[in-house]
Amino acid sequence: MKAIVFDRVGGPEVLALVDVPKPEVRAGGVLIKSHTIGVNFADTRFRQGQYAVPAKPPDTPGMEAAGVIEAVGAGVTNLRPGMRVAAFTSKAYAEYCLSPSFMVVPLPDSVSFNDGAAFLIQVLTAYHLLHTVGSTGPGRTVLVHSAAGGVGLAAVQLAKAAGARVFGTVSSDDKVALAKSSGADAIINYTRDKFADEVLRLTDGRGVDLILDAVGKPTFEEGLRCLAPFGHLALYGRSGGATDPLNVATLSPKSLKVSGFSLPTITRNFPDKTRESAERCFALLREGKLKLHIGKIFPLAEAAEAHRYLESRQSTGKLLLIP
Numbered sequence: 001m002k003a004i005v006f007d008r009v010g011g012p013e014v015l016a017l018v019d020v021p022k023p024e025v026r027a028g029g030v031l032i033k034s035h036t037i038g039v040n041f042a043d044t045r046f047r048q049g050q051y052a053v054p055a056k057p058p059d060t061p062g063m064e065a066a067g068v069i070e071a072v073g074a075g076v077t078n079l080r081p082g083m084r085v086a087a088f089t090s091k092a093y094a095e096y097c098l099s100p101s102f103m104v105v106p107l108p109d110s111v112s113f114n115d116g117a118a119f120l121i122q123v124l125t126a127y128h129l130l131h132t133v134g135s136t137g138p139g140r141t142v143l144v145h146s147a148a149g150g151v152g153l154a155a156v157q158l159a160k161a162a163g164a165r166v167f168g169t170v171s172s173d174d175k176v177a178l179a180k181s182s183g184a185d186a187i188i189n190y191t192r193d194k195f196a197d198e199v200l201r202l203t204d205g206r207g208v209d210l211i212l213d214a215v216g217k218p219t220f221e222e223g224l225r226c227l228a229p230f231g232h233l234a235l236y237g238r239s240g241g242a243t244d245p246l247n248v249a250t251l252s253p254k255s256l257k258v259s260g261f262s263l264p265t266i267t268r269n270f271p272d273k274t275r276e277s278a279e280r281c282f283a284l285l286r287e288g289k290l291k292l293h294i295g296k297i298f299p300l301a302e303a304a305e306a307h308r309y310l311e312s313r314q315s316t317g318k319l320l321l322i323p
């Protein structure tokens with residue numbers, strides 16, 4: 001089968017389309033013929049050798065795909081060949097992928113393969129940040145960084161669907177327009193305005209209850225400055241670099257909370273929660289309260305171009321690869 005392989009860590013140019021053996025289904029898992037592959041920011045870190053799970057070149061990036069089950073391994077009783085699914089996987093940038101059965105989500109007929117691959121990681125990350133790590137609902141105010149990105153656009157819509165007041169930060173006016181059209185109450189172009197000052201202005205000095213921050217170093221300290229009393233900053237990535245060490249004592253005056261989040265904590269340990277949250281988000285898709293914004297679709301062979309685009313900060317919403 002065709003797959004993207006890198007034989008050394010580095011820039012997007014290390015990604016090459018090559019022929020590799022088709023994987024064989026294992027006990028407890030499924031073999032999926034991928035129709036669409038999701039691109040995530042973490043894939044770029046993996047390619048650089050900077051992800052939490054270290055790459056072992058020759059290696060293949062990719063953590064999610066949607067397609068049709070081709071074979072099920074021994075002991076799998078809840079899935080069968082022919083089922084349309086989305087799955088958490090590894091080495092997803094290929095024509096086929098393997099996934100343990102508990103990390104496979106059956107797709108409703110109404111959800112296309114493109115939406116299935118766009119959905120799994122980014123929407124469920126946004127959902128669990130808002131509802132498992134933090135709490136979101138009427139009367140609560142949420143600030144979403146990278147609000148025109150994959151996780152960001154999902155978070156804006158899910159927070160609005162929950163009844164919260166939602167602010168976001170982005171780096172261009174085009175992204176301001178997109179995030180606003182997704183329902184945000186206010187979007188701050190941080191290249192022009194200091195986001196913490198704007199947040200304090202918009203909240204009459206009170207601050208926000210919850211911040212979703214995957215940028216890290218450039219946003220963390222300022223985020224703490226614009227949290228409301230008992231506010232909560234959920235740190236779930238570091239696209240702008242690792243934060244400086246935190247002196248926990250500085251949280252006391254406003255009784256603040258900082259927490260980390262990694263979606264695999266849910267998907268590896270709580271399969272029921274994964275499926276339940278997926279069902280809730282599928283329902284929001286059906287109701288039109290959640291729309292997936294597919295920013296661009298690339299052929300699998302152009303994975304390097306997809307990475308360049310994502311790292312350039314020009315991308316919006318979800319990027320997909322078609323094998």
Ligand SMILES: NC(=O)c1ccc[n+]([C@@H]2O[C@H](COP(=O)([O-])OP(=O)(O)OC[C@H]3O[C@@H](n4cnc5c(N)ncnc54)[C@H](OP(=O)(O)O)[C@@H]3O)[C@@H](O)[C@H]2O)c1
Pocket residue numbers: 039040041042121122125146147148149150151152169170171172175214215236237238239240241261262263264310311312313314315316317
């Ligand atoms: N913890 C988890 O389980 C989990 C799961 C999924 C994603 N994540 C994290 O969530 C973040 C967003 O992921 P995504 O896939 O949805 O990507 P994305 O938000 O679509 O793309 C990244 C965006 O980050 C912003 N950014 C800020 N500083 C950046 C920098 N130095 N270089 C590049 N981009 C920068 C840019 O938006 P602006 O131009 O508007 O600033 C850029 O468009 C990533 O940090 C990712 O690792 C974590």
